[in-house]
Amino acid sequence: MINMSLKVTVNITGCLKELYPHLSEREVVESDQPLSVSGLIGELGISPRMVLFAVLNERIVPKDRQLFEDCEINLVSPPAGG
Amino acid sequence: MLYGYAGKILTINLNTGKASADHIPEDLARDYLGGRGFVARLLYDRLDPGTDPLGPENIIVVATGPLSGHLLPGSGKTHFGALSPATGGYGDSNLGGHFGPTLKYAGYDCMIIEGKADQLSTIIIDNETVKIVPDQGLKGKGAIEAEQELKERLGEDYQLLTIGPAGENKVAFACISHDFGRQAGRTGVAAVLGSKNIKAVAVRGTKKIPVFDAKRAQEKGEEMYKVCFGKPGFKTWTPFGTASITDWANEVGAFPTRNFQTSYAEFHEKINGQAIVDRLLVTDKGCFGCPTPCGKYGHTTTALGSAYVEGPEYESIATLGGSCCLEEIEEVAYANYVCDQLGIDTISAGVVVSFAMECFEKGVISAEEVGREISFGSLEDTVYLLEKIAAREGIGDVLAEGVKQAAAIFGDGSESYAIHVKGLEWSGYECRNAPGMMLSYMTADVGAHHNRSWALGYDVSQSDADVSELIEAGTGGKLEISTPDGKVDHVISMQHSRPLFDALGICRLQSMEIGFETFHYEEVFELITGRRLSWQEMLAISERIWQLTRQFNVKHIEGFGRDWDYPPRRFMEEPVPSGPNEGRYISKEILDKMLDEYYEKRGWDKNGIPKPQTLARFGLD
Structure with a gap:
């Protein structure tokens, strides 16, 4: 059996930085299990309702999208009005 | 010398027709920075208790900040303030665009307008030269229409503030317009401008602002742009701007719907940021020095007409779309355009109109009083009420005072759903779970x-x-x-x-x-x-x-x-x-x-x- 590990770079934007000050703007998450966007959000301790959308390779992706080795994902928070 | 500041306060007395420029007190800059700080301190010092917000003794303060007009991201903000006709208390609002930087280039960090002109006039500032020009030709014209006309008369290098018919008629939530779709919308500062018989302010400036370390400040400004361009949120912010929050506000139950009766609109996907991009958008539009243009300039066509309009921003979507139940983005954009021309704050406008719709639905006001039957979801009824408000005709004269005053007149329990605090209508977030x-x-x-x-x-x-x-x-x-x-x-x-x-x-x-x-x-x-x-x-x-x-x-x-x-x-x-x-x-x-x-x-x-x-x-x- 091969022990696979997954390394994902996560960029935190907008009010997520303010709401989760323990997170840096750029986090690296490692997992020995397959990981979806939702799973990643949970790993970081972020309320899923505070992620407006996730952007992977410059495309908005659904939160059940599986992540892959060395990918970079942006978690975008809701903007505060106009 | 006050580095970073133009150094002067321009005071324009409309009673005498004279303008004077005084140095910015150093302690004012030290203790209040600029912008909102200048507005608050100057209003506090210069207004006596008992001042009538719409009387000649009220003043308008327009102020930039120490970072306004310099080469750095987002340095185009200008702050406005007065004793508010909406609340009777502290009133301020701000806008982006280009007015503030140009005022600074004319030599002024701050402008105070006091007194009252004897007829409708335009203030024209060209560096040290200040004129108050009577101009009845602009009377009744839309805020954007007036800006276009003045641009053609004065030239493109003038930056303009204008008011629409609502400001001329002292509607409590009239807004100041600039740059064809930017507004200082809140607290009715434009009604104060209207009460002073000022339809527009034009400014042109060609001076320098003293900078403590100009070379390094420029290098730092350039670095700030590069940092901004490299931020992960940079690419995802601009495409939808503030409207991107529409779906989320519904998902978390914070979207004002039917005059805030509920907090979720089933039609929200028809009025969201994607709908703007798919059905309205012509181009993105930014303010002075902006690397992240959130303005959406678009074109809308409805049964009532078609128009170019900047927006709608999220707040306009929430109040005109959600609270009035306009279910198509074209309709929201058209109502936004009507507000912009009439010179009415879209936030208060949506709340006031939806309040009237609920009052009608509950039998608090009749078709005879309104002039017709009205209902949620009708663009025609929305525009009808907006025009009545701006002209202060019939029921519009009551609604023009805002929901607090209107509820006091309508009675019959309507004050419980007059959605405001201190007399200012609530903006786009329903809070019963927040x-x-x-x-x-x-x-x-x-x-x-x-x-x-x-x-x-x-x-x-x-x-x-x-x-x-x-x-x-x-x-x-x-x-x-x-x-x-x-x-x-x-x-x-x-x-x-x-x-x-x-x-x-x-x-x-x-x-x-x-x-x-x-x-x-x-x-x-x-x-x-x-x-x-x-x-x-x-x-x-x-x-x-x-x-x-x-x-x-x-x-x-x-x-x-x-x-x-x-x-x-x-x-x-x-x-x-x-x-x-x-x-x-x-x-x-x-x-x-x-x-x-x-x-x-x-x-x-x-x-x-x-x-x-x-x-x-x-x-x-």
């Missing part, structure tokens, strides 16, 4: 406005409880919060950080949405002004301004205190009838606990009045 945001609205100095503290994210990030669990636990859906959960602290913190950008004269969105670090502002502030201030020290100045605006309301509003901080009864007594937050509300008892904690942490007494020792601590005694 105690932090509710407190933000309740305690904002100008009334129910979101830009002082946007605590909704904090509420949502902390609230995953199922409403059915609350009902089963015997709370009846009443939201239980504990006072030590940090919400009050969070609101207070935001009430210092967000308005600080308005004092500095820069847009907060690069920091709040793109993630721009505050140390950049510390560094560039020092290079521009020669003054070293940490972000924390700047926040302390922002707190001083907050205490001053509270004291301003104590000074000008008879009987001001705790009663002025409550939301409408609907939010304290009526459970949300549908959507994600069905069954929830926040009782007065809970709001009182939050207010008690808030007042104590602010250094105010139980009635919300700043204590003498608090005022002394901020040098306000």
